[in-house]
Amino acid sequence: MSDMTFERMIQQMTPAIYESLKQAVALRKWPDGRFLTAEQTELCLEAVMRYEAENNVPAEERVGYLERRTCGADSSGAGVSPQQAGLGRDVGRG
Numbered sequence: 001m002s003d004m005t006f007e008r009m010i011q012q013m014t015p016a017i018y019e020s021l022k023q024a025v026a027l028r029k030w031p032d033g034r035f036l037t038a039e040q041t042e043l044c045l046e047a048v049m050r051y052e053a054e055n056n057v058p059a060e061e062r063v064g065y066l067e068r069r070t071c072g073a074d075s076s077g078a079g080v081s082p083q084q085a086g087l088g089r090d091v092g093r094g
Contacts, residue, residue, distance in 0.1 A: 010050045018051045022063060 013021075020031065021044045029035045036044065045063070052062045059065060 006047075010047060010054060013047070013051050018048065018055075021051075022048050025063065 024030055024036060025041060025044045025048060028041060048063050051057075060067070
């Protein structure tokens with residue numbers, strides 16, 4: 001990989017390699033079961049994120065995407081009862 005730069009690697013990454021790296025980051029291990037080091041996890045995550053940005057992967061399919069939910073209220077949370085927000089009676093207490 002003497003001529004291979006990180007940029008070039010991202011440009012040549014196939015969808016299959018992208019999926020494999022994405023799974024490795026999610027599981028924190030390679031397909032053969034070996035655990036990723038912290039450095040490998042960081043580099044794989046950066047590669048996945050760069051691939052997604054350069055290939056216009058829809059936001060809802062990107063790594064780390066969280067769907068915004070409001071329990072049926074507007075995004076401010078106004079109108080959500082304490083029970084709906086999980087602030088009801090503490091079930092741990094009698």
